[in-house]
Amino acid sequence: MSDRTTSLLLPHPSGLSVIPERPSLLPTKHKPVKFSLIIPTFNESQNIEELVSILSKILDRTIPQQYELIVVDDDSPDRTWELASELISEYPQLRVIRRQAERGLSTAVICGWQAAQGEILGVIDADLQHPPEILIQLWREMERGAELAVASRNVEGGGVSEWSLARRFLSRGAQMLGLLILPEVISRLSDPMSGYFMVRRSAIAGKQLSPIGYKILIEVTARGQIRWISETGYIFRERVAGASKVTWKQYVEYLQHLVKLRFSLWPVTRFFRFGVGFSGVFVDMGIFYLLRTALDLALTRSAIFSSVIAIINNFL
Ligand SMILES: Nc1nc2c(ncn2[C@@H]2O[C@H](COP(=O)(O)OP(=O)(O)O)[C@@H](O)[C@H]2O)c(=O)[nH]1
Numbered sequence: 001m002s003d004r005t006t007s008l009l010l011p012h013p014s015g016l017s018v019i020p021e022r023p024s025l026l027p028t029k030h031k032p033v034k035f036s037l038i039i040p041t042f043n044e045s046q047n048i049e050e051l052v053s054i055l056s057k058i059l060d061r062t063i064p065q066q067y068e069l070i071v072v073d074d075d076s077p078d079r080t081w082e083l084a085s086e087l088i089s090e091y092p093q094l095r096v097i098r099r100q101a102e103r104g105l106s107t108a109v110i111c112g113w114q115a116a117q118g119e120i121l122g123v124i125d126a127d128l129q130h131p132p133e134i135l136i137q138l139w140r141e142m143e144r145g146a147e148l149a150v151a152s153r154n155v156e157g158g159g160v161s162e163w164s165l166a167r168r169f170l171s172r173g174a175q176m177l178g179l180l181i182l183p184e185v186i187s188r189l190s191d192p193m194s195g196y197f198m199v200r201r202s203a204i205a206g207k208q209l210s211p212i213g214y215k216i217l218i219e220v221t222a223r224g225q226i227r228w229i230s231e232t233g234y235i236f237r238e239r240v241a242g243a244s245k246v247t248w249k250q251y252v253e254y255l256q257h258l259v260k261l262r263f264s265l266w267p268v269t270r271f272f273r274f275g276v277g278f279s280g281v282f283v284d285m286g287i288f289y290l291l292r293t294a295l296d297l298a299l300t301r302s303a304i305f306s307s308v309i310a311i312i313n314n315f316l
């Protein structure tokens, strides 16, 4: 790696996974950045150039010089980070972070947001499965005042291209599981698995984000202060170059993430009340058993007496 390539890389933010209220402004002679779009990459050398070129064209037309594209690469063996940094001379709005000590999609996105300058933060996959054209629709929704604008496969105009029945079933099953464990979050999104969205910095700044695995949108919706969610339909394209990094590990991590959020979203007092309520069941059963076996009381009397004591226990 040449010294020139290293000097082009953006420093890697460290410390807690918290997005700052105000961006740390880099010295720039250009207009202030309004929008920062993170492109997480792992072995995407075959896709990155085309994606950066398409995104730059779209954003140069809409918000010239007021955006930045931040590639966050986890030290890919195919040297995506190096290729991306070589593109900076052609695309001055491009920045590149090379993470060497960490791996993971969600944490890469947070790392990019921590280094971002924009008021509006976004994320898009690098493999062209997310159609870049939708970006402007999402941007318009943010301009109208949405706090979160999500590209969704499950609203009008949305869908998947060539998914097998088994894959569709697995995807819907994961969503149903999410609805069971975390209904107040998952029911707000038609496509909670989406990895293509924009969020207002003010909605997530200062919050401790600690996602496990791939589903950063769920983390943002659960922990952010989000009232207005807007959804735009899109077709999830098939990958043409490179390979998906999804394995069974991501499904396990998804479950871990849901459970972790469930525990942290339930306040301690609610846990305590639930525990007290549940203890009534044991009091009822215990007293009933004692009355029936030790005192040989009749069934109905034992049942009434044990229920009354359980009610008093819960009341106290
Ligand atoms: N930085 C980083 N990016 C990742 C990692 N895993 C996946 N990605 C990127 O995240 C995006 C989505 O990943 P992909 O494997 O295509 O997921 P799929 O579309 O659900 O099969 C792509 O841009 C990947 O290169 C990772 O561990 N670190």
Ligand SMILES: [Mg+2]
Pocket (backbone or CB within 6 Å): 125, 127, 129, 239, 244
């Ligand atoms: Mg993909």
